[in-house]
Amino acid sequence: MPLLLGCIADDFTGATDLASMLVKHGMATVQVIGVPDDGVLPEADAVVIALKSRTTPAGEAVAESLAAAEVLLAAGARQLFFKYCSTFDSTDAGNIGPVADALLKRLGAGFALACPAFPANGRSLYQGHLFAGTHLLNESGMENHPLTPMRDANLVRVLSRQTEGSVGLVPFSVVEQGAHAIRDAMTRMAEGGRRYAIVDAVTNAHLVAIGEAAAKHPLITGGSGIAMGLPANFRAQGLLPERPDAAVLPPAQGLCAVVAGSCSRATLGQIGFARDHAPVLELDALATPDAAALAAQALAWSEGKLSAAQPLVIAASAAPEKVAALQARLGREAAGALVEQALAAVAQGLVARGVGRLVVAGGETSGAVVSALGVRTLRIGAEIDPGVPWTYAEPANIHLALKSGNFGGRDFFLKAFQHV
Ligand SMILES: Nc1ncnc2c1ncn2[C@@H]1O[C@H](COP(=O)(O)OP(=O)(O)OP(=O)(O)O)[C@@H](O)[C@H]1O
Numbered sequence: 001m002p003l004l005l006g007c008i009a010d011d012f013t014g015a016t017d018l019a020s021m022l023v024k025h026g027m028a029t030v031q032v033i034g035v036p037d038d039g040v041l042p043e044a045d046a047v048v049i050a051l052k053s054r055t056t057p058a059g060e061a062v063a064e065s066l067a068a069a070e071v072l073l074a075a076g077a078r079q080l081f082f083k084y085c086s087t088f089d090s091t092d093a094g095n096i097g098p099v100a101d102a103l104l105k106r107l108g109a110g111f112a113l114a115c116p117a118f119p120a121n122g123r124s125l126y127q128g129h130l131f132a133g134t135h136l137l138n139e140s141g142m143e144n145h146p147l148t149p150m151r152d153a154n155l156v157r158v159l160s161r162q163t164e165g166s167v168g169l170v171p172f173s174v175v176e177q178g179a180h181a182i183r184d185a186m187t188r189m190a191e192g193g194r195r196y197a198i199v200d201a202v203t204n205a206h207l208v209a210i211g212e213a214a215a216k217h218p219l220i221t222g223g224s225g226i227a228m229g230l231p232a233n234f235r236a237q238g239l240l241p242e243r244p245d246a247a248v249l250p251p252a253q254g255l256c257a258v259v260a261g262s263c264s265r266a267t268l269g270q271i272g273f274a275r276d277h278a279p280v281l282e283l284d285a286l287a288t289p290d291a292a293a294l295a296a297q298a299l300a301w302s303e304g305k306l307s308a309a310q311p312l313v314i315a316a317s318a319a320p321e322k323v324a325a326l327q328a329r330l331g332r333e334a335a336g337a338l339v340e341q342a343l344a345a346v347a348q349g350l351v352a353r354g355v356g357r358l359v360v361a362g363g364e365t366s367g368a369v370v371s372a373l374g375v376r377t378l379r380i381g382a383e384i385d386p387g388v389p390w391t392y393a394e395p396a397n398i399h400l401a402l403k404s405g406n407f408g409g410r411d412f413f414l415k416a417f418q419h420v
């Protein structure tokens with residue numbers, strides 16, 4: 001099976017989200033954790049290399065992304081995809097511009113589109129402005145994100161501040177006209193010296209048309225939504241056969257648990273809902289600012305509560321005031337790292353106690369957990385809610401669902417276990 005699409009994701013939940021989209025549209029896809037030391041990739045139509053590069057210093061993010069690109073290109077990838085968050089999640093010091101610049105240079109290309117829209121999860125782009133649900137991004141709760149507060153919804157401006165290249169817009173009125181018009185607009189922009197085009201998209205039909213228009217682009221950048229049009233390009237070239245078993249995983253077993261480090265509105269709502277239906281522990285990192293002690297508290301609490309029938313939930317997630325208080329005490333990065341270490345140790349302890357089905361909420365949190373569990377690859381199964389599939393983690397041999405902070409319905413933490 002020759003590799004067709006080579007993907008680089010800037011966090012682990014985002015990687016799973018993208019892989020799920022590709023599987024749903026018929027590509028056999030494997031998520032690989034980090035750049036493999038030996039450079040060997042699993043056989044698949046698409047490989048998503050998951051990095052934890054969203055909030056690292058730009059130089060590190062660029063170096064890791066280029067290393068991932070080398071491995072993907074050496075494996076024969078015909079097109080690269082740089083996956084970032086559907087809420088962009090990148091401050092002025094952020095990495096999307098620098099990484100995309102470096103990938104374009106590596107590919108000898110001068111232009112890429114940028115489109116984080118994902119209508120199934122309420123992310124739409126209109127006149128270059130990103131909306132989360134009915135709110136502009138900077139009024140959606142994302143302005144309070146613990147690591148990447150988004151205070152400007154205009155992505156032309158946001159991306160312009162991260163790159164020396166020039167950024168234009170393919171507006172809704174063009175996107176509405178379909179693939180030909182979009183392709184022409186992007187060609188004109190590239191010829192006019194633009195390095196990027198933010199491309200408006202409000203519906204799945206827009207995303208499919210944009211995907212078709214970008215069939216020949218060496219690099220696509222965006223959220224998972226924009227990937228929905230890409231498998232058809234490979235199919236049209238006779239490169240992608242039908243894959244009826246693309247989402248089949250080994251049977252699930254073991255105890256059930258949820259570990260949450262996301263402080264998004266969606267995750268806080270899911271924790272609130274779970275409280276009425278399952279044992280929930282809310283860790284207080286401000287009262288106990290010590291990762292090992294927090295993990296020990298959580299594991300002691302879990303004794304006698306773990307079950308194969310219903311999950312228990314261990315959450316460090318907190319409302320913005322509490323997050324701000326911990327950050328004021330420790331600094332933003334140290335606060336995040338403390339909680340991530342604690343939750344990673346909790347996940348390790350839970351798996352050692354027989355947990356075989358684990359939901360992790362939050363991208364950074366998932367990165368910490370997956371690394372602590374020594375996971376190398378994730379096979380992608382059926383979707384629980386848009387953007388969140390069950391996966392089978394190897395060599396740990398457990399089922400994991402890595403939930404992006406903002407994804408999933410209110411009942412997600414219970415519903416997930418009815419799907420595996
Ligand atoms: N009580 C808390 N105080 C301070 N920081 C916290 C607290 N709880 C969690 N965090 C940190 O907040 C960050 C949340 O980021 P994470 O990526 O896990 O979630 P998210 O951004 O909502 O999800 P996604 O990246 O999938 O959108 C993590 O670094 C986590 O350790």
Ligand SMILES: O=C(O)[C@@H](O)C(=O)CO
Binds near residue numbers: 015223363387404
């Ligand atoms: O695109 C999204 O919203 C997610 O896949 C993600 O990247 C969250 O970290």
